[in-house]
Amino acid sequence: MPVSPLRSFRRPCLTSGRSRRLFRQIWCRCAPQHSLVGRPSGTITGMARRLTALSLLLALASSGGAAMEACQTGTSGTGPPNRDAGPDTSVPPDANDENDGGDERSSDSATDASDGALDSSEDATDSAMDAFGLCESLCTMAGASCQGDGTCLIACGAQNPCPSVTCPPGIPCSVDCVGQNACSQGVDCTAASRCAVVCTGSSTCGEISCAGSDCTVQCLLDGTCTQGVSCKATNSCNIQCGNASCPKDVSCTGAMCTVNCTGTGSCGGAITSAADATTVACSGQNSCGGPVTCTGSTCGVGCDGGGSCTSGECCDAGSCSPSAAQHCP
Numbered sequence: 036m037p038v039s040p041l042r043s044f045r046r047p048c049l050t051s052g053r054s055r056r057l058f059r060q061i062w063c064r065c066a067p068q069h070s071l072v073g074r075p076s077g078t079i080t081g082m083a084r085r086l087t088a089l090s091l092l093l094a095l096a097s098s099g100g101a102a103m104e105a106c107q108t109g110t111s112g113t114g115p116p117n118r119d120a121g122p123d124t125s126v127p128p129d130a131n132d133e134n135d136g137g138d139e140r141s142s143d144s145a146t147d148a149s150d151g152a153l154d155s156s157e158d159a160t161d162s163a164m165d166a167f168g169l170c171e172s173l174c175t176m177a178g179a180s181c182q183g184d185g186t187c188l189i190a191c192g193a194q195n196p197c198p199s200v201t202c203p204p205g206i207p208c209s210v211d212c213v214g215q216n217a218c219s220q221g222v223d224c225t226a227a228s229r230c231a232v233v234c235t236g237s238s239t240c241g242e243i244s245c246a247g248s249d250c251t252v253q254c255l256l257d258g259t260c261t262q263g264v265s266c267k268a269t270n271s272c273n274i275q276c277g278n279a280s281c282p283k284d285v286s287c288t289g290a291m292c293t294v295n296c297t298g299t300g301s302c303g304g305a306i307t308s309a310a311d312a313t314t315v316a317c318s319g320q321n322s323c324g325g326p327v328t329c330t331g332s333t334c335g336v337g338c339d340g341g342g343s344c345t346s347g348e349c350c351d352a353g354s355c356s357p358s359a360a361q362h363c364p
Contacts, residue, residue, distance in 0.1 A: 071168045167183065175203075185206055186208065190211050191212045193215075208224050218239055221262060225247075241261060249268045254280040258280065265287075266288070266289070281302045283304040291312045291313075295316045296318065297319050309331060311331050312345065314334075323343045334350055
């Protein structure tokens with residue numbers, strides 16, 4: 036229902052209980068003795084009543100009480116109302132006053148929710164700005180730049196081959212090795228808060244070591260990640276090996292380890308996982324040429340590629356899948 040202009044004006048001025056009591060006190064004492072634009076006082080409209088009382092309230096504030104005294108005397112000289120006569124019932128309650136409390140509480144709740152959302156947004160913005168500032172102070176090596184979330188992106192290509200890469204400590208790090216022989220001496224991402232390494236150039240990425248909370252390593256083209264992959268991330272390790280990639284050992288620890296050997300001849304070395312939950316998928320032709328060994332709570336090894344898992348599986352986890360997997364002595 037639309038809100039009248041007077042109610043919209045009245046709320047910010049008379050929101051406290053004291054102000055409302057004073058408003059009604061002035062009206063009850065004064066309004067019956069005044070008429071508005073020549074109308075009898077008994078037929079003054081609700082809006083007129085409020086305008087009369089509001090004008091008297093303003094007069095009271097400016098005169099330091101003289102207005103109230105004048106009202107109590109009255110234009111007819113009858114004096115102030117008798118306080119011993121009980122409550123003044125000459126003026127009926129205003130239904131709008133009764134509803135205002137609920138309306139204002141609802142408005143206050145909506146305002147509080149809006150303020151909370153704004154505070155959260157401002158906190159997130161401040162956090163992002165802090166992360167970006169920290170990145171700018173640490174991500175200073177050649178070919179490096181800071182992303183909006185504070186990640187240090189290190190791009191290694193033809194113009195900047197990066198023989199070796201060491202990620203700065205305490206911030207997220209992303210390394211792109213896209214040019215031939217880029218990152219050939221390896222990537223050390225053990226001090227970063229989380230890590231992502233992508234090796235897409237021919238003969239890119241020597242030994243890769245990562246830690247932090249999460250680590251993703253993608254060895255996508257032939258001859259990538261030639262010196263092995265070691266992941267010690269606390270939450271998750273995710274390692275993907277394409278054609279003829281990852282010819283040496285792959286190892287991981289932490290809460291979860293996932294190794295996907297999807298390329299032909301991928302994962303030629305041993306795969307060893309001490310993670311709590313391990314999944315190894317040997318779907319490439321002749322993949323997983325070395326032994327697959329896992330411990331922890333659960334371990335699942337799939338040897339779906341033709342000629343895969345030729346050195347067998349050794350599962351010493353609490354639960355092994357498939358159940359026919361060899362248990363370590």
